[in-house]
Amino acid sequence: xxxxxRLVHAGMAYAAGYTGRGITAAVIDTGIGxxxxxxxxxxxxxxxxxxRKGAPYDDSGHGTxxxxxxxxxxxxxxxxxxGIAPECSLVVLKALDQSGDGDAADVMAALKWVLExxxxxxxxxxxxxxxxxxxxxxxxxxxLLSLVEQVWDAGICVVGAAGNLGPKKNSVTLPxxxxxxxxxxxxxxxxxxxxxxxxxxGRDGSMKPDLVAPAGSIRSIRPLNYxxxxxxxxxxGGRQRENKILPDGQAWxxxxxxxxxxxxxxxxxxxxKSGTSMATPMVSGAxxxxxxxxxxxxxxxxxxxxxxxxxxxxxxxxxxGRGMLDLGRVLM
Numbered sequence: 001x002x003x004x005x006r007l008v009h010a011g012m013a014y015a016a017g018y019t020g021r022g023i024t025a026a027v028i029d030t031g032i033g034x035x036x037x038x039x040x041x042x043x044x045x046x047x048x049x050x051x052r053k054g055a056p057y058d059d060s061g062h063g064t065x066x067x068x069x070x071x072x073x074x075x076x077x078x079x080x081x082x083g084i085a086p087e088c089s090l091v092v093l094k095a096l097d098q099s100g101d102g103d104a105a106d107v108m109a110a111l112k113w114v115l116e117x118x119x120x121x122x123x124x125x126x127x128x129x130x131x132x133x134x135x136x137x138x139x140x141x142x143x144l145l146s147l148v149e150q151v152w153d154a155g156i157c158v159v160g161a162a163g164n165l166g167p168k169k170n171s172v173t174l175p176x177x178x179x180x181x182x183x184x185x186x187x188x189x190x191x192x193x194x195x196x197x198x199x200x201x202g203r204d205g206s207m208k209p210d211l212v213a214p215a216g217s218i219r220s221i222r223p224l225n226y227x228x229x230x231x232x233x234x235x236x237g238g239r240q241r242e243n244k245i246l247p248d249g250q251a252w253x254x255x256x257x258x259x260x261x262x263x264x265x266x267x268x269x270x271x272x273k274s275g276t277s278m279a280t281p282m283v284s285g286a287x288x289x290x291x292x293x294x295x296x297x298x299x300x301x302x303x304x305x306x307x308x309x310x311x312x313x314x315x316x317x318x319x320x321g322r323g324m325l326d327l328g329r330v331l332m
Contacts, residue, residue, distance in 0.1 A: 004214040009328035020085025020288035025125040029063030031094040033223020036252035037072035059098035068221030070281035084285025104140035127284040129277035131163035131173025152180040157299040161276040162198035172198040179206040186215030200318040215279035222271040
């Protein structure tokens with residue numbers, strides 16, 4: 001995240017006091033595991049639509065990685081690998097399995113939950129770092145797109161991945177092919193859109209992706225195995241597939257005071273991944289910052305603001321949309 005943060009000028013946002021504080025984003029993915037960069041008090045709610053477990057966990061690591069890009073504090077790495085909105089709150093809905101795959105029914109159940117209960121937690125953004133081939137005659141395709149668009153119309157900004165089926169034309173995946181979603185592709189200055197990044201246009205001829213963000217070799221958090229005893233965290237190595245509770249910031253702080261343990265956690269606590277799944281939470285984080293500054297913005301207004309502030313990289317619109325995310329320009 002350090003390099004990616006520089007490319008999108010995250011430092012300018014932090015210097016201006018924008019961290020996502022007071023804004024809640026929902027992440028529909030593989031779950032979330034324990035990590036000091038997202039202490040328990042910032043996870044407002046967890047729901048498992050796959051295995052129906054009660055406590056937060058991530059048996060893949062993908063969802064935790066995405067959450068770290070969106071809202072990780074960088075605490076374990078002294079701020080070096082912080083996310084775009086390091087003080088936002090999260091609601092995590094597990095609808096993808098340990099392989100990162102998911103049934104349409106589980107994803108739709110998660111979207112319905114947001115429509116029904118999102119107001120209780122103040123959800124303003126949904127991050128969808130996944131995609132499926134757009135099949136016009138598929139009933140699940142139609143139902144899923146309908147739900148995504150209902151969420152958008154309800155005033156919740158939906159940010160989704162362009163998918164990794166590029167470079168062929170019309171390769172943006174579902175639900176990113178909808179015009180009522182902010183679709184994120186992968187690129188950065190000095191290079192064409194990453195070969196894997198889905199290309200537009202959308203299913204209705206709309207410009208897709210809407211914009212791009214860095215997506216190559218992004219370092220973010222991964223789940224840590226631990227035990228809680230008498231309010232203290234004890235790191236035990238390896239990966240734990242189910243957590244009884246995510247430790248709060250104070251409990252993690254006690255552990256991080258031990259320098260040897262900090263170094264051990266640093267070695268285990270971060271991973272590198274690439275793909276439009278990684279670019280998408282950068283834009284979701286940007287939406288958190290924008291809403292912190294202007295909380296009354298509608299999804300359509302947010303999309304227009306991102307379009308206007310994107311930096312044109314000089315590539316065709318089916319590769320870059322309006323250009324690359326720039327937090328300095330978004331928050332001008």
